[in-house]
Amino acid sequence: MPTSIFRPQLFSGRTVLISGGGSGIGFAIASLFGELGARVVLTARNRARLDQATGTLTERGIEAFAYDINIRNEGEVEALFEQLDADALQPDVLINNAGGQFAAPALDISPNGFRAVVDLNLTGTWLMCGAFARSAQRREHGGRIVNIVLALDSGIPGMAHAAAARAGVVNLTKTLAWEWAPLGLTVNAVAPGIVRTDALSQYDDAQLRADVAALPLPRMAEPEEVAQAVAYLASPAASYITGVTLALDGGEHLTGATPQHAAP
Ligand SMILES: CCCCCCC/C=C/C(=O)SCCNC(=O)CCNC(=O)[C@H](O)C(C)(C)COP(=O)(O)OP(=O)(O)OC[C@H]1O[C@@H](n2cnc3c(N)ncnc32)[C@H](O)[C@@H]1OP(=O)(O)O
Numbered sequence: 001m002p003t004s005i006f007r008p009q010l011f012s013g014r015t016v017l018i019s020g021g022g023s024g025i026g027f028a029i030a031s032l033f034g035e036l037g038a039r040v041v042l043t044a045r046n047r048a049r050l051d052q053a054t055g056t057l058t059e060r061g062i063e064a065f066a067y068d069i070n071i072r073n074e075g076e077v078e079a080l081f082e083q084l085d086a087d088a089l090q091p092d093v094l095i096n097n098a099g100g101q102f103a104a105p106a107l108d109i110s111p112n113g114f115r116a117v118v119d120l121n122l123t124g125t126w127l128m129c130g131a132f133a134r135s136a137q138r139r140e141h142g143g144r145i146v147n148i149v150l151a152l153d154s155g156i157p158g159m160a161h162a163a164a165a166r167a168g169v170v171n172l173t174k175t176l177a178w179e180w181a182p183l184g185l186t187v188n189a190v191a192p193g194i195v196r197t198d199a200l201s202q203y204d205d206a207q208l209r210a211d212v213a214a215l216p217l218p219r220m221a222e223p224e225e226v227a228q229a230v231a232y233l234a235s236p237a238a239s240y241i242t243g244v245t246l247a248l249d250g251g252e253h254l255t256g257a258t259p260q261h262a263a264p
């Protein structure tokens with residue numbers, strides 16, 4: 001695990017909302033912000049997993065809260081922000097980490113499969129961004145948004161739906177950075193390559209190993225490395241950075257597309 005470069009209590013007094021915060025990368029992000037003094041608010045669909053995550057964080061002395069919602073559902077996102085108002089947990093920072101897809105050749109992705117992945121990764125992120133910005137505007141309070149996407153500079157063969165959805169988020173990030181700068185919001189993204197989490201079990205292990213071996217830095221990222229990049233973008237050190245997507249991919253963007261990603 002990398003050594004933290006951040007000063008203790010850097011985010012003291014801040015509330016950080018992390019979608020998909022009960023597992024993998026989201027949990028690493030919640031852990032780091034919590035260790036740096038933030039109150040963390042986790043959302044995801046699976047209540048039991050959220051409770052386990054907040055239990056672990058609380059045991060470590062971190063103030064942690066959880067709300068089970070589906071970010072694909074507009075009503076649930078609006079209700080979340082109303083509940084955060086009621087609970088005096090209005091977020092200063094939003095991390096849009098929830099997402100995912102299934103691997104399939106483009107010709108095998110049904111219209112409904114494409115829609116499901118776009119709904120989750122693009123529309124869900126958009127809904128969370130909108131609700132967060134309206135909350136910040138109402139309170140005349142600036143803030144930070146960090147969107148987690150996928151390394152996509154060379155396309156993502158075998159994941160056409162996710163490639164399209166995440167490219168949408170990258171440009172949404174740039175556009176919202178323009179539009180919401182007057183609200184005191186910065187909007188940035190982090191684009192990880194392959195990160196060691198349990199979610200990778202859905203992919204072909206031999207393919208993952210081959211992909212990693214082809215990288216300039218031939219290893220997977222650790223979730224904590226993603227968390228450090230996110231914390232930087234949410235920190236005062238990044239106050240003049242907006243609209244960027246930071247590649248955290250071991251140099252994958254230098255390597256070009258690898259068509260063997262496509263599922264059989
Ligand atoms: C090979 C190496 C590449 C490695 C790169 C690794 C980089 C990335 C890593 C990660 O992102 S880690 C992953 C994080 N977590 C996840 O991806 C899991 C998230 N997945 C989901 O939440 C869901 O699967 C979904 C993709 C959002 C779909 O959810 P939904 O509940 O709406 O799905 P369904 O109702 O079951 O199906 C909708 C639609 O999609 C079709 N479909 C589902 N799975 C597949 C599949 N494996 N192949 C083809 N089609 C699939 C399903 O059939 C439905 O379509 P219709 O049948 O109705 O037409």
Ligand SMILES: NC(=O)C1=CN([C@@H]2O[C@H](COP(=O)(O)OP(=O)(O)OC[C@H]3O[C@@H](n4cnc5c(N)ncnc54)[C@H](OP(=O)(O)O)[C@@H]3O)[C@@H](O)[C@H]2O)C=CC1
Pocket residue numbers: 019020021022023024025026043044045046047049069070071072097098099100101120124148149150151191192193194195196197198199200
């Ligand atoms: N691991 C990797 O190699 C990489 C991952 N990423 C991205 O990073 C993010 C985290 O991935 P990772 O930690 O590996 O995987 P996880 O599957 O652990 O994380 C996905 C999280 O999103 C939540 N989620 C999924 N769908 C919804 C929904 N509709 N509403 C609310 N929450 C939802 C899940 O919780 P629940 O199921 O309870 O809802 C889960 O906590 C994802 O966006 C992923 O695509 C990007 C690049 C590489």
